[in-house]
Amino acid sequence: MTMQPGFADLALPDLRLRVGDDILPATGAVDVEDPSTGATVAQVPLAGDTAVDAAVAAARAALVAPAWRDLAPLARERLLHRLADAMEADLPRLAALEALDTGKPLTMAETVDIPSAIAWLRCYAGWPSKLAGRAGTLSATPGDYHVYTRREPVGVVAAITPWNFPLVLAMWKIAPALAAGCTLILKPAAETPLSALRLAELARAVGFPPGVFTVLTGDGATGAALSRHPGVAKVAFTGSTATGGAILAASVPDFKRVTLELGGKSPSIVCADADLAKAIPQVAMGCFFNSGQICYAGSRAYVHRSIYDQVLDGLADVGAALRLGPSADRESQLGPLVSARQQARVAGFVARARDAGIAAVERRVTLPETGHFLAPTVLRDVPPDAEVAREEVFGPVLAVTAFDDLDEAIALSNDSAYGLAAHVWTRDHATAHHAAARLEAGTVFANCILVADPAFPFGGMKASGIGRENGSEVLDAYLEPKSVIMAL
CATH class of the missing domain: 3.40.605.10 (Aldehyde Dehydrogenase; Chain A, domain 1)
Structure with a gap:
């Protein structure tokens, strides 16, 4: 030992x-x-x-x-x-x-x-x-x-x-x-x-x-x-x-x-008017924090088509800039997955997505030589019925899809067996409140991520x-x- x-x-x-x-x-x-x-x-x-x-x-x-x-x-x-x-x-x-x-x-x-x-x-x-x-x-x-x-x-x-x-x-x-x-x-x-x-x-x-x-x-x-x-x-x-x-x-x-x-398969809706300087890094970390091993991680992102390519590139850049390293290294920002089995399971989701024709936004990431590490991965143009869009991956894998109007984004978000959390990024408070009322989730975050506090209840709808x-x-x-x- x-x-x-x-x-x-x-x-x-x-x-x-x-x-x-x-x-x-x-x-x-x-x-x-x-x-x-x-x-x-x-x-x-x-x-x-x-x-x-x-x-x-x-x-x-x-x-x-x-x-x-x-x-x-x-x-x-x-x-x-x-x-x-x-x-x-x-x-x-x-x-x-x-x-x-x-x-x-x-x-x-x-x-x-x-x-x-x-x-x-x-x-x-x-x-x-x-x-x-x-x-x-x-x-x-x-x-x-x-x-x-x-x-x-x-x-x-x-x-x-x-x-x-x-x-x-x-x-x-x-x-x-x-x-x-x-x-x-x-x-x-x-x-x-x-x-x-x-x-x-x-x-x-x-x-x-x-x-x-x-x-x-x-x-x-x-x-x-x-x-x-x-x-x-x-x-x-x-x-x-x-x-x-x-x-x-x-x-x-x-x-x-x-x-x-x-479990969860929490969506993040990025509206056309979102403050991208805040939204991009936080949407990325809403999925990649703790190497994606978070029950209410924002592992699906629905991005308005007018800003889709800009957001995709930004998400991939955030993932690529994170330093992966062992837990004792105080410079590490992301650690490994918890076990070889979990690493293989998450890698399997990515491999099957690629085999199904889903492309990743490619970035060069250096992984440590030992340990159960997996690079943050941004998958683009993910169909709503794809495995990686529907199943809980529990790893640093973000499935991204474009939408044209808010009703479409809400429908995509609710088309899930899970209902643990959801995220909305918009400068318009009326839009945020409207989405919060219609999203089928135990917690809805507006312009923030991964907030938990003993003062407020936390839990899920449906299979969550x-x-x-x-x-x-x-x-x-x-x-x-x-x-x-x-x-x-």
């Missing part, structure tokens, strides 16, 4: 399979690879059914134990803030673990990933003392009654998270679930478990009771075992639409609550998911309302 030179002194977290105060045997091991080099940097235990049973039992016990159940809301807030404080103090190490694990540039992990995870935790740390029911009167029933509602934690939550933003997307689930008083078992992606394991260490250090927050490493079978476990009340999942469908099916026997944040993350809306996914009707 070898490290990049920039990570030679990086201390890995405790890699053992830990549930509460117990260390459990694993059913195997999963290799953790550095995508920048292809080298194995760690092996983490594979949690089988026995470990899943133990984790669920510990979470169920913690849910009703006085140390967690009876913790005053302000005390729970202080505990969550202590975890955020510990993450801030540990930021350099967390960022290095995230960069090593995912291949993303270390500077990005330091300035985007870890600060965002901390911000989400601090935001939801303020909620426990604000979660309350309401009192009222019956409106159709005669008699004298005292009526009120309670909001109680849904129970044990299984959070199953992806590899593109491991700690951020885990925190989208951890923070509101713990704020609501639930207990949570996190199953990180097999490719990227290191930051989650370090987070578990920090949670133990700041005083979270055993069983409240558990990390189980493993593969898809581990996640499937959690999804169907009768002791799990809710599954919160971010990942592929196919896996989300399997989780939804597994929820049926026990009527589990689920939130699913799934069920339910919402973030905002106050996400708390409803972790709380059960209970009505209490008392005859006086």
Whole structure:
């Protein structure tokens, strides 16, 4: 096992399979690879059914134990803030673990990933003392009654998270679930478990009771075992639409609550009046950021025909100017794809598009000699029925098509199984509002890209998911309302 030179002194977290105060045997091991080099940097235990049973039992016990159940809301807030404080103090190490694990540039992990995870935790740390029911009167029933509602934690939550933003997307689930008083078992992606394991260490250090927050490493079978476990009340999942469908099916026997944040094929509409000095670089980075490994990446671009060639050239120029390099190199702007399998999958989309006669806007890009790198690629004149226009590629591949009027662009945008996000570039606010009302997407961005914030809900329509993350809306996914009707 070898490290990049920039990570030679990086201390890995405790890699053992830990549930509460117990260390459990694993059913195997999963290799953790550095995508920048292809080298194995760690092996983490594979949690089988026995470990899943133990984790669920510990979470169920913690849910009703006085140390967690009876913790005053302000005390729970202080505990969550202590975890955020510990993450801030540990930021350099967390960022290095995230960069090593995912291949993303270390500077990005330091300035985007870890600060965002901390911000989400601090935001939801303020909620426990604000979660309350309401009192009222019956409106159709005669008699004298005292009526009120309670909001109680849904129970044990299984959070199953992806590899593109491991700690951020885990925190989208951890923070509101713990704020609501639930207990949570996190199953990180097999490719990227290191930051989650370090987070578990920090949670133990700041005083979270055993069983409240558990990390189980493993593969898809581990996640499937959690999804169907009768002791799990809710599954919160971010990942592929196919896996989300399997989780939804597994929820049926026990009527589990689920939130699913799934795939996307988000369009960017560039109108004739767009400010191209801003639109071109941002449309490009809306697809190429994090090497295209973003669920709501703007991977389809519809550009008004009057500016089509200018925008095409500009998009290709932005992609070609980005420096691709290993995660430890502070000059790197884009890292590799997360694995050899993902690199081959994305390259396959490009190859099949070329075979179908779709041309790329050619630019010379130098790739590192090792690692799972792929050059940013701009495909032009992509037919609406092309595979690359309809399927989620999850890589730095932008499919571009010309349009003649806004209605056509909106129709093309909505002609998709997905509905996670959409982008509109125009100087005219009426045009932006008109498009936002008609686009079938959970989030519409006007003259900006990739904004996510804990204050506003995030999620998708159609095959892009069920339910919402973030905002106050996400708390409803972790709380059960209970009505209490008392005859006086």
